[in-house]
Amino acid sequence: MRAMKFKPRYLLFMLPALGLYVLFFIYPFIQTAISSFTRWNGITAPVFIGVANYTQLFHDSVLMSGIVRILIWAALAVVIKVGLGLVFAAILRNRPWGYKFFTSVFFFPVVVSSSAMSLVFTLAYDNNIGIVNHFLKAVGLGFLQHAWLADPTTAFYAAIAVPIYQDIGFFMVIFLAALQDIPDEYYEAARLDGANPVQIFFRLTVPLSLGSIRVCVVLAVTTAFKTFDYIFLLTAGGPGNATQVPATWMYLETFQSFNYGYGDAIAMLIFVLSSLASGLVLAWGALGGRPSRRGPELPRTATRRVAEAIPEGAIA
Amino acid sequence: MTSGTYAGRRPRAVTRGRRSITITKIRHNPLILVGYLVLIINSAGCLIPILWTLSNSFRSNTQIFSVFSLIPEQFNFGNFESIVDNTNLVQAFFNSLVISLCSLALLLICVLPAAFLFARFTFRFSRVFYGFFLLSIFVPSIVLLQAVYELFANLSLLNVQYSIVLAYTAAQIPFCLFLLTAYMRELPVEVEEAAIIDGASVWNIFRRITVPMTRNGIVVILILSFISIWNDYIYALVFLPEPQRQTLTVALANVKGEYTVSYGLLSAAAIMAIVPVFVFYLFTKNFLMSGMSSGAVKG
Amino acid sequence: MRKRRMAMAAAAALAVIATAAACGASNGSNGSGSVTLTFATNQITSENNGTTPVFKQLISEFEKQNPGVHIQLEEAQSTALQPLIQLAFASRNVPDIFNFWRPQPAFNMNNYIASGELGDLTSLAQTPSVKNEFASSSWATATVNGKVWGLPLTNYSVPLVVNKAVFTEAGLPLPTTWQLLVSDVPKLKAKGFIPWTVSTESTDQSDDRLLDYVLDREIGNQAALNLFEGKGSFTSPQVEKALSGYFSISAGYGPPDAAALDDNAAIAKYYNTGKSAMILTNNVYLTTVSASAAKTSEVIPFPVIPGGAETTPAMEKDLTTLMYASTAALANPTTGPLVKKFLTMATSMQTEQSLADNDVLAAATNVKTDPAKAGQLFTQIQSTTSAEPEDKWLGNARTPSQQQSFYPIMAEQWSGSFSVSSFANQLESMFKQ
Secondary structure, rough: OOOOOOOHHHHHHHHHHEEEEHHHHHHHHHHHHHHEEOOOOOOOOOOEOHHHHHHHHOOOOOHHHHHHHHHHHHHHHHHHHHHHHHEEEEEEHEEEHHHHHHHHHHHHHHHOOOHHHHHHHHHHHOOOOHHHHHHHOOOOOOHHOOOOOOOOOOOOHHHHHHHHHHHHHHHHHHHHHHOOOOOHHHHHHHOOOOOHHHHHHHHHHHHHOHHHHHHHHHHHHHHHHOOOOHHHHOOOOOOOOOHHHOHHHHHHHHHOOHHHHHHHHHHHHHHOOOOOOOHHHHHHHHOOOOOOOOOOOOOOHHHHEEEEEOOOOOOO | OOOOOOOOOOOHHHHHOOOOOOOHHHOOOOOHHHHHHHHHHHHHHHHHHHHHHHHHHOOHHHHHHHOOOOOOOOOOHHHHHHOOOHHHHHHHHHHHHHHHHHHHHHHHHEEEEHHHHHHHHOOOOOHHHHHHOOOOOOOOOHHHHHHHHHHHHHOOHHHEOHHHHHHHHHHHHHHHHHHHHHHHOOOOOOOHHHHHHHOOOOHHHHHHHHHHHOOOHHHHHHHHHHHHHHHHHHHHHHHHHOOOOOOHHHHHHHHHOOOOOOHHHHHHHHHHHHHHHHHHHHHHHHHHHHHHHHHOOOO | OOHHHHHHHHHHHHHHHHHHHHHHHHHOOOOOEEEEEEEEEEEOOOOOOHHHHHHHHHHHHHHHHHHOOEEEEOOOHHHHHHHHHHHHHOOOOOEEEEEOOOHHHHHHHHHHHHOOOEOOOOOHHHHHHHOOOOHHHHHHHHOOEEEEEEEEEEEOOEEEEHHHHHHHHOOOOOHHHHHHHHHHHHHHHHHOOEEEEOOOOOOHHHHHHHHHHHHHHHHHHHHHHHHHHHOOOOOOOOHHHHHHHHHOOOOOOOOOOOEEEEOHHHHHHHHHHOOOEEEEEEHHHHOOOOHHHHHHHHEEOOOOOOOOOOOOOOEEEEEEEEEEEEEHHOOOHHHHHHHHHHHHHHHHHHHHHHHHHHOOOOOOOOOOOOOOOOOHHHHHHHHHHHHHHEEHHHHHHHHHHHHHHHHHHHHHHHHOOOOHHHHHHHHHHHHOO
């Protein structure tokens, strides 16, 4: 509803945002894009080389493995952050005993800074004194002990475990809000129909919170694509190049190898990948994503009939 | 299907009481125990690493190396004293705080009016402008590091105190604008319409009606932006190399680089970075939770 | 609603105040008539050893002698100075004074010189008091295209440090010959020790030291440099023989978490605790060796390989840190003389001597090492370094881009991921012209 008539002077409302945004975001972005078509060492004049940087992207094996890694990261982020977040929210949905305690504790890691958490986990992953290895030994899984951040096979997963673990609480709180909008009657009706909790989760909770799920998936994916700090602080891309992601590789190419043009091409690639991934998720939403078809069909007609027959608030 | 509008919200008190756990309930549905097990395991996962670090911060290096323990042998503040005396962590903490708060203030000044404009008005090219702001949501800020640094150098901003606030705010604008506009569009317009009939100016409507009603949306974007700015490492590393102007992230990373196997000192440094945030969190978590759970992120 | 409005007003006021303060408090200026010189450095850390106390003393001395002049520090940690200086040159905002590595392409210095922003110090270098302090080889390194770009400050070398106590405990002789080295290393591991205190963290540089020495010994320093310039072949029989020898004492013989530790951490964690036997790294990290470990440590020459090109032990060493200035600062009538003064003070005999007293290899030739002040380990390092002839670091021949690809390969090689031939082929494809 537009109750107010527009007057041109209202454009001033967006002036501060526009000014700041164009100057400190758009202008550097255009610079970066232009520079990606040059060979430049940052000091002497750039040399225009057309799309050579972009073709080199595909011959860069470290970059290609980096892209595979962020895809794995995005997948894990979605499953764990969104999945576990939704599960925890579902468990805490009707505010059982201890609700306040659990939500506070789960959300706390979100506010801890990335460098503090990286420091905590650098210590926790230490192969001699670290709590991770001690815990494994204590529960009898001592053979699983590793030098987590130094072993090429485990370094990447150990590194991304930290930001993923830290963010679960954030998504949980979002879903808690979304789940509040699902009336209790639906759950009562489903229980009356004899659905078990797993069915309720997948056939009722998930479909009715798809809007939030979609936004959270986009958030999780874009975060996975662009996060630089955790990898840089935990492993700096090492051991060898075992944890390089495009963001850290871009940093190294620009600031250690002084291939500015190529670094900018990688930057453009990160941008395109993020936009594509997010665009795909949002398009899936716009086209009406349907709930998954797993498990036995819950007789939805029965549920709906019961739900409609019960006036709001009649079941306490 | 109810959505996030005020009109459709049921009063909470009626159906949302605290449910207590009784033996009969557990017998009815043993999965309650499984649910609690999951919750307890995750709570342990959230708390124990930090508690362990806290414990180590009171111990000496030799103690840490010899025996694993969640409870320190003594409460010796020596590590903390070393950190305060020999590093710039305390100064860095305040730098981070000032920079973050200034960025958030500037962000509100920029984004609130702009969101109001896009939520309440359509005008020629309004969609173009809105899309223009939004197309950069997927640009990770690291992409622009080199170009922004050069821009700052050209504008002679590099030595201006807290100039990095401008870069941080600009990076937060797209997503916050998106969230706030979506939130404002959901707000009921009856109050505003009444004010118009009473002859209020657009600016007054914005200031006295819309902004206060957007309180929860503001909380969400403040939290998201604060976390993003507080955590930033690479911009702070490059723009603020001077020891007295460093932010907490950079200072912590430096401490880690310098004291790599002084585990007691490192633990103390980590705790010093976490405790203030923890205290802040204790006081504001209810406010944060209610703001986030009001449904600003509905999709 | 009231509260929110007040909070927002407060926030707005804060923003206004902050921006006003920002515009006001620029450059750390303290009133009229005062001069600020920016000094970017990695020589000042929060530990109180090595170069840190020397530089802190230097700065306070300088400010005392020149009232009204303030040195504005821009600190970076060790190799983090490189991106800092890089950005500075890229944005034409070079610090007035800074220390850096040698003016070679390996450090992108050729581009900095080409930009014109790097100050020409030739005239300052001709001053007799400055010129006579340093050996002609140091000046040769500091000179590019006939002009002197930096004043020498410190040297570095890569001594072979062994912990005699560990060898005694393992019942093994010290590796004074190549045969002994090749036989000792596997036996050390078999007895539960870690032979090499090496770090393979990608930003660090000790994982190529052993390879450098073996190549130097086997084919000679110049031939090894040619290899990395692409003028030789890694797959030639002689080089492959050197590489097999190298592999037999390296792959798998470092710490298990070598990739997560830098040199200081590796030394503190393994060498100081008596778990590892040898260190082969830049002497600047050897200040981390604890007093008790230093007591049982000894510097021995890296053995000569029988049949190799080098018949007497040579040591990898070079000028490492130089003091530079920006063209702008030198040209400015106010700051120019001050910068020159600071540079002269920083490289004076007095500073060089106090560097040596703090276990740093000073570049000046007539520096006396006082065994009372300098550590016992450092005295050995100093004497071995001056006694042996020089081998240049093989990284001098590598471009920054090649460095970035090379070190991860070294890290993987240390963890045992390669065979000799695949390693040789990788290097061949990377360096061959």
